[in-house]
Amino acid sequence: MGKELKIRDVNKSFDVNGEKVKVLSDIGLDIEEGEFVVIVGHSGCGKSTLLKIIAGLEMNDTGTVQIDGKEVKGPGIDRGMIFQEHRLFPWMSIEKNVQLGLNGKSKKEKENISDQYLSLVKLSEFKKAYPGQISGGMSQRAAIARALATQPEVLLLDEPFGALDALTKIELQEELLKIKKRCKNTMIMVTHDIEEAVFLADRIVVMSSRPGTIKDIIKVELGHTRDRGGSDFAKYKKKIYNYFFEDKIVAPEYNI
Ligand SMILES: Nc1ncnc2c1ncn2[C@@H]1O[C@H](COP(=O)(O)OP(=O)(O)O)[C@@H](O)[C@H]1O
Numbered sequence: 001m002g003k004e005l006k007i008r009d010v011n012k013s014f015d016v017n018g019e020k021v022k023v024l025s026d027i028g029l030d031i032e033e034g035e036f037v038v039i040v041g042h043s044g045c046g047k048s049t050l051l052k053i054i055a056g057l058e059m060n061d062t063g064t065v066q067i068d069g070k071e072v073k074g075p076g077i078d079r080g081m082i083f084q085e086h087r088l089f090p091w092m093s094i095e096k097n098v099q100l101g102l103n104g105k106s107k108k109e110k111e112n113i114s115d116q117y118l119s120l121v122k123l124s125e126f127k128k129a130y131p132g133q134i135s136g137g138m139s140q141r142a143a144i145a146r147a148l149a150t151q152p153e154v155l156l157l158d159e160p161f162g163a164l165d166a167l168t169k170i171e172l173q174e175e176l177l178k179i180k181k182r183c184k185n186t187m188i189m190v191t192h193d194i195e196e197a198v199f200l201a202d203r204i205v206v207m208s209s210r211p212g213t214i215k216d217i218i219k220v221e222l223g224h225t226r227d228r229g230g231s232d233f234a235k236y237k238k239k240i241y242n243y244f245f246e247d248k249i250v251a252p253e254y255n256i
């Protein structure tokens with residue numbers, strides 16, 4: 001099951017060459033248990049920093065992040081993270097990569113768990129392969145299996161499909177929804193792909209340029225089965241697009 005998040009008054013600056021650069025400004029957001037929240041915003045507006053703060057990999061300067069009422073003070077097994085690059089160890093088989101976070105379990109238990117999640121991401125046949133022997137899409141599936149194997153209640157996804165070709169991306173978006181239905185994690189994803197956001201999200205968080213603030217939160221009321229070519233779908237895409245380009249140009253891909 002998923003967990004709920006409460007993000008309150010989060011501010012974050014970095015020191016860059018002796019100067020303070022403000023990256024996140026007064027971020028406040030409540031996320032429900034099992035919700036799928038997608039964050040969109042221009043490059044450099046602090047999206048990855050916000051995910052890292054939730055993951056406990058960066059500390060916020062002020063404010064709080066609570067998961068089921070407990071303040072985040074560092075990384076924990078209740079959270080898993082998936083990045084744009086798969087970050088699999090090239091010298092380990094796919095199976096061994098998926099078993100990485102399963103310390104303290106017997107060999108048999110580890111095998112059962114990795115088999116279960118590799119089957120979920122349709123990679124069972126490739127469990128003995130090495131990352132260099134499989135495609136980018138398959139590597140990303142393996143990274144998803146690895147993140148899920150520890151059964152995190154909250155899954156943080158930082159542009160996970162950003163480096164994939166368009167068709168593989170669509171395939172993995174569909175897979176991700178099936179996984180979500182089955183595992184019921186709370187998911188928070190960052191993307192610059194507006195169509196991806198409208199296809200996946202229960203709510204879309206639109207961020208301003210740096211320092212990142214929350215400009216708007218849009219509830220996507222398109223049900224569970226979404227038609228990418230539908231007119232309601234297009235209205236949501238246009239609405240998000242307008243936050244960034246204000247009708248100046250009409251980009252065919254709606255990518256920011
Ligand atoms: N560890 C760091 N030290 C200094 N500056 C950083 C660090 N991490 C991120 N930044 C800066 O913070 C800003 C936001 O970064 P990031 O959260 O990665 O943006 P986004 O993911 O929205 O593209 C950028 O200007 C980036 O250069």
Ligand SMILES: [Mg+2]
Pocket residue numbers: 047048049158
């Ligand atoms: Mg980023």
